[in-house]
Amino acid sequence: MTQTGRLVIGGDGEIAGIASIDRGALDDTLIGDGGKLDNQIQIGDGLSIDDHAAMAGCLGVAGSSRSGRWCTVGVAGMIIGHLEPGDDVGISAGAMVTRNASRPGQYKSISPIEAHSEWLHKAPQIKRLAKLAERVAGLEKKPGLMEKTS
Secondary structure: OOOOOOEEEOOOOEEOOOOEEOOOOOOOEEEOOOOEEOOOOEEOOOOEEOOOOEEOOOOEEOOOOEEOOOOEEOOOOEEOOOOOOOOOEEEOOOOEEOOOOOOOEEEOOOOOOOOHHHHHHHHHHHHHHHHHHHHHHHHHOOOOHHHHHO
8 A cells, every 4th residue: 555644743853763653654644843752663654643742762653543742651662553642641661552541640551471371360350459459448347247257
């Protein structure tokens, strides 16, 4: 397929060495004013990086994503396609963005390496930990209940 879009870099934008940036397939790939891209980054086609966003090295961003103003992504981060980390969003190093992060603030997502079978067992449980902690706190408030079970 012929790429008909362009790569457009705003004023004071910086791209470090060994960065691979695809020009847009249909729409332009945009790097806004003051946008900063570090070394060894892969940017997919049609990405829009808003003003003053910064992305650290060894980063991969799939096409047609859009980052907000002052969005930062740490080293070795990943953003899958068609997602939008919003304005004033910080993505931690090594995080994989699999859904939109629209509220300002810091987002983290990283897990140490482990065997696939262990990960399959633990991952669903980790998502339920907050609700489990609330249930336990509620049970601890009921007089005498915890003493009977121990």
